[in-house]
Amino acid sequence: MNPQEIISKHEPTQDNLLNILHDLQNHHSESYIPAEFMDLVSDYLNMTKSAVYGVVDYYSMLSVKPRGRYIIRVCISPVCHIKNAPGIMDVLSKQLDIRVGETTTDKLFTLEGAECLGQCQEAPAMMINEKVYNNLTQKRIEKIIASYQ
Ligand code: FES
Known part of the structure; x- marks a missing residue:
């Protein structure tokens, strides 16, 4: 399905902006929204390009950069922070050899923080994508990541 077909599945009302953007991102092989897709959305919903770009920029679930097949979102909110989220992030960062916001060179994983x-x-x-993992430990993370490789 091409981007215009994906967009056209939705009614052309501005209330559908987020649904359209998520749909476009979910259908993109690199899980992001290229600028030309945002331009199509802007034309379809009769919105300014800057308004559409602003929404994409605001929502952390949306990305303007190509990402890996598996998007790892580590919770960085207060409870997880107290329970060693920074350590979890370090373990992932070392295991995957990337920093937060980066994608592995094989384009398999992207590492992000999340609320x-x-x-x-x-x-x-x-x-990892839509699947939730909790009670994380270093050992558990290593096994989880290995199951995706
Ligand atoms: S603070 Fe991490 S899941 Fe709620």
Whole structure:
């Protein structure tokens, strides 16, 4: 499905902006929204390009940069922070040899921080694409990442 077909599945109302952007990103092989897609959305919804770009920039779930097949989002909110989220981030960073915001050279993983994932009782937590992992330890992370490689 090309970007225009994806956009056209939605009614051309500005209330659909986020749905369209998520749909475009989910269909992109590198999980991001290129500038030319944002231009198409701007024309379709009769919005300024800067308004569309602003929304993409504001929402951390949306990206303007190509990302890996698996997007790892480590919760960096207070409860996880207290329960060693920074240490979890370090383990992932070392294991994947990338920093936060970067993608591995094989384009398999992108490492990001995220707001609370609703797993505070079992912190620290992270998501890989849509799957949630909690009660993270270094050993557990190594196994989880290996299962994606
Ligand atoms: S603070 Fe991390 S899941 Fe809620």
